[in-house]
Amino acid sequence: MVPSDLSAQERAGRAFPVSWDQFHRDCRALTWRLNEVGPFAAVIAITRGGLVPAAIVARELGVRVIDTVCIASYDHDRQGELQVLKGVSEATKALGGGTGRGLLIVDDLVDTGATARLVREMLPDAHFATVYAKPKGRPLVDTFITEVSQDTWIFFPWDLALTFQPPMKDGAA
Numbered sequence: 001m002v003p004s005d006l007s008a009q010e011r012a013g014r015a016f017p018v019s020w021d022q023f024h025r026d027c028r029a030l031t032w033r034l035n036e037v038g039p040f041a042a043v044i045a046i047t048r049g050g051l052v053p054a055a056i057v058a059r060e061l062g063v064r065v066i067d068t069v070c071i072a073s074y075d076h077d078r079q080g081e082l083q084v085l086k087g088v089s090e091a092t093k094a095l096g097g098g099t100g101r102g103l104l105i106v107d108d109l110v111d112t113g114a115t116a117r118l119v120r121e122m123l124p125d126a127h128f129a130t131v132y133a134k135p136k137g138r139p140l141v142d143t144f145i146t147e148v149s150q151d152t153w154i155f156f157p158w159d160l161a162l163t164f165q166p167p168m169k170d171g172a173a
């Protein structure tokens, strides 16, 4: 990533706010596709953004073994060094034959692809699914639902709150 004074969100021209309803619908649409690819022995959520879609997908697929890979990279919207805070457990690795075969990795989105690339190295044969994908990261994902342009910033419902909007005649978009 090229260092910049602008945050990723500031560089991104467009905003794509996602409501809980829409996110739930998109996760269910993702599961429809995954249902044709499975079965999966376990779901692995990339925290923290992957936790919510992983819960919905695992519920729909009837998978009860859930693990996490804990990675930090963005401080709100500024991308920094990737830090693996916790890897996959030995028990989950064993379920996937050591390479991730038959395991499903879930994240909320792929942007530059840095996070996905790192997790794919850990489990090269796992199936990698995200709800949203931007063009740079898209080749790293096996299944996703909606593609948005690279200059779009996705706002997830857990990061949003209802706020007053000024009327359009006063300059609101």
Ligand SMILES: O=P(O)(O)OC[C@H]1O[C@H](OP(=O)(O)OP(=O)(O)O)[C@H](O)[C@@H]1O
Pocket: 046, 047, 048, 049, 050, 071, 072, 073, 074, 075, 076, 107, 108, 109, 110, 111, 112, 113, 114, 115, 116, 137
């Ligand atoms: O493709 P990339 O450029 O790597 O970006 C995608 C990652 O960035 C976000 O996570 P973040 O690091 O912000 O942590 P969070 O999930 O805890 O919000 C998002 O949830 C993805 O995991």
Ligand code: HPA
Pocket: 008, 074, 109, 111, 152, 153, 154, 155, 156
């Ligand atoms: O578009 C995004 N939205 C929220 N978090 C993110 N992390 C990387 N890209 C994004």
Ligand SMILES: [Mg+2]
Pocket: 046, 047, 048, 049, 050, 107
């Ligand atoms: Mg994340």
